[in-house]
Amino acid sequence: MSASIFVLISAKGGAGSTTLSLELAQIGRKQPGVTLVDADLTGRRSLAVLMDSIRASDEARVDGSLSLIHSPSGIDMLELTPSIHAGFTLKLPTVENITQELTKKSSLIFVDAPQPFAAVVRPFMTRATRFILIVEPSVLGITSARSMLVELVRFGIPVARMMIITNLRDGRPEIAKADIERALGSPITCEIPPRSDRRFTKAIEGLRDILLQLPPPDLLDSLQPSTNTPIGDRRDVHRRRAGGSDIQAAATNTPSKNYKTSTPHPQESSPERAKLKAEVHAALAERLEISAGSMVGSDAARLAEMSNEIKDTISTLLAGRSELTSAEEMAFLRQEIIDEILGYGPLEELMRDESVSEIMVNGAKQVYVERKGQLTLATQSFQDDRQLRLVIERMLAPIGRRIDESQPMVDGRLADGSRINAVIGPLALDGPSLTIRRFGKRRLQCTDLIRLGAFTEPMANFLKACVESRLNIVISGGTGCGKTTFLNMLSNFIPEGERIVTIEDAAELFLNQEHVVRLESRSANLEGRGEVGIRELVKNSLRMRPDRIVVGECRGGEALDMLQAMNTGHDGSITTAHSNSARDTISRLETMVMMAGYDLPIRAIREQISSAIDMIIQLSRMRDGSRKVVSITEIAGMEGDVVTMQDIVSYRSEGLDEQQKVKGRFVFSGAQPLCLKRFEENGIAFDITELAGMNPKATVR
Secondary structure (H helix, E strand, O other): OOEEEEEEOOOOOOOOOHHHHHHHHHHHHOOOOEEEEEOOOOOOOHHHHHOOHHHHHHHOOOOOEEEEEEEOOEEEEEEEEOOHHHHHHOOHHHHHHHHHHHHHHEEEEEOOOOOOOHHHHHHHHHOOOEEEEEEEEOOHHHHHHHHHHHHHHHHOOOOOHHEEEEEOOOOOOOOHHHHHHHOOOOOEEEEEEOOOOOOHHHHHHHHHHHHHHHOOOOHHHHHOOOOOOOOHHHHHHHHHHHHHHHHHHHHHHHOOOOOOOOOOOOOOOOOHHHHHHHHHHHHHHHHHHHOOOOOOOOOHHHHHHHHHHHHHHHOOOOOOOOOOOHHEEEEEEEEHHHHHHHHHHOOOOOOOOOOOEEEEEOOOOOOEEEEEEEEOOOOOOOOOOHHOOOOOOOOHHHHHHOOOEOOOEEEEEEOOOEEEEOOOOOOOOOOEEEEEEOOOOOOHHHHHHOOOOOOOOOHHHHHHHHHHHOOOOEEEOOOOOOOOHHHHHHHOOOOOOEEEEEEEEEEEEEEEOOEEEEEEEEOOOOOOOOOEHHHHHHHHHOOOOOOOEEEEOOOHHHHHHHHHHHHHOOOOOEEEEOOOOOHHHHHHHHHHHOOOOOOOOOHHHHHHHHHHHOOEEEEEEEEOEEEEEEEEEEEEEOOOOEEEEEEEEEEEEEEEOOOOOOEEEEEEEEOOOOOHHHHHOOOOOOOOOOHHHOOOOOOOO
C-alpha cells in the first residue's frame, strides 16, 4: 500500500487546519488505513484534545516524544511531541523510520503542520501528495497566505503541489473568491462553509473525492534534510527586520512611511555566498558547457531539460559545503543560481509575483516594485552593474533589439507581454536603469473596473454606445494611470465582424475579436537602417482596408496621420495620449501634429482635431494608488479659433476616508451629448437618464 500524504498548513493562526484535518480523516475513514499526524511542536496537542485521546497518547508514548495510537473510530493518530521541551529530543531518523512504516500501512495520511516547520517534519513533506494551504477570507488572512506561498516556494515546494482552500468559519467572507484568487495568483480548489451550514459535510466530501483522485508523486529531493536544525519561523525573522509598523501597514493595505519590502528574503548576500556562487557557476560551465547567456532563445523543452540537469549538478556541487547550514539555504541558493542562468536573476522571483505591477531597477543595488499603486523597496538586488546589464541583454535578445553605448536607450516587450525600458551609460549616471511594466495574466474587464471604482455602470453603458456608434476616442492621462488597460477594456465593445488594425511601439494590446491585425514598430539595426516607426505603420494601415485603427499611443508626428485617417472614413478609431486634462490633450495633439514637419496653420490643425475627435476620456492615478476616470469630455466643434468642449461626466474628489482611501463621486454635468444623434442613426439604444441617475439633482439641458 502506498499512502497519499496531505500536509495541511494554516496561513495564519486560527484558520482551522487542525479541525479540517480531523474532518477529512473522519470522512475518509472508509478507506483502509487513515492516519492523522500532529506535527505541531509547540505542545498545544490540539488533535489529541479533539479526539479525546490524551491519556491513550501518553500511554503509547516512546522516549517522551512519539506516540502512535489506534482509535476505535478507525483513525490512527501520530503525535510527534506532547510539549515544546520534548520536541528538542525528537530525532529525525526516528520520524523517518515511522513515516516509512506508516506509508506502507496507511492509504491516507493527513498532517497538521502549523508554523514553524522543523527538520523532523521533512519526511512527511518530501512524500506529500499535496500541500493544502487553508486561507481565512480576510485581509489579514490573504496577507499571511501570500507570505506563506512565497515561503513554500523558497523552501523547494513546487506550485503544482499546492492547493488552496478557504475556510468560512465565521459565515460570510470579507473578501470574494475571485479577489482572493487574484491576490494569490492561484485558483481556490474548495470553499468550506461554517460547520453549522448544511453544506459543510458535502463540501468536505467533495474535497475528499478530489484528494482521493490524486496519485502519490515522487519524492521532493529538494526537501531532503541536511541537518536536524529546525527551520524556524522565517516570518517572525522578517517581522523583526521590517519593524511592526510596516507589518501593520501590510495587513491593512495602507502605505508605510518607510519603503519596506512585503516579500521576505530568507538569505542575505555575503562575500562567502558570492564566492560559493562563483565557484558553482564555473563548475557548471565546465561540466554542462553552458554560460549565463547561452540559453537565450532556447525552446521550453530545452529549458526544462537544462533546468533538471542544472538542479542535479548543483545539488552534487553543494553537498556537504560548510557554508550552507540547512537544506532550506541550499534550496534557496540553488534556485538563485538557476534563475541567473536560465532566467532574469534576482528579478525572477518578482516576475513570478502576480501582485507586482511594475519593477523599477535604479542601478544594481536598488530595486523598487509597485503593488496596488504603492511603491516599496524590494530586498532583491544585483551583485554589480555587469549582472544587471547581462539581464537587460537577455531580455532584449529574443526580440531582436540591442543596447550599447551607441544606442543606450531601448523599449521592448517580454514573452509574457510585459513592457520594458532600459537605459545604460553614458545616459544613466548611477548604473543601468530598467523599468518593467507588467500586465496580469487575466485582463481587467468592464465589471472589474466598475467594482474597483474606476467608473460606474451608467458610464460604461455610455462608452459602450460610443464605441458601437463608431465615435473616435482619445484616452488620455499621465504615466501609469491605466490607459492601456482601459483601451483593452474599451476594445471589448467593438462588434465582431470588423477588421481591426492595432499599431504599437511595444505590443501590449490583446483584443478579444477574431479579425485583428497587430503591427509593432521596429528599431534600427546595427548599421542604423531598417527602422519602421509608428507613423509609417499608420500610413500603411490605410492600405489594409481597416474598419478601425487602434494606435497604442500617439507621441509624435503620427498624430497627423491618425487625424487624417479619422477624417477620411475610418471612424471608430481609438488611441491614447499623455496629458493632464482633456483641454491639455487638445494642446498635445496640436504639438504632435506640428512634429510631423508640415508648416500648417494652427487653425487648420484645430479644425482637423475638432472634426476628427469625438470624445476624450481622462484617466488619473489617485493619491491612494487607485485609478479613476476623472472626466468624459465631448468635442463640440469650433468657435472662432478655439476648439469647444463639454464635460459629460466628471469625478469630484472629497478627500480621504479613515483608511486613507480617496473618496468622491461621479457627477453628470446635465449637458445634452451631441453624440446622442449618432447613437440614434446607428440604432444604438441609450437612455441619457442613466447618467442623470448618478446625480439625482441634475436635469438634462
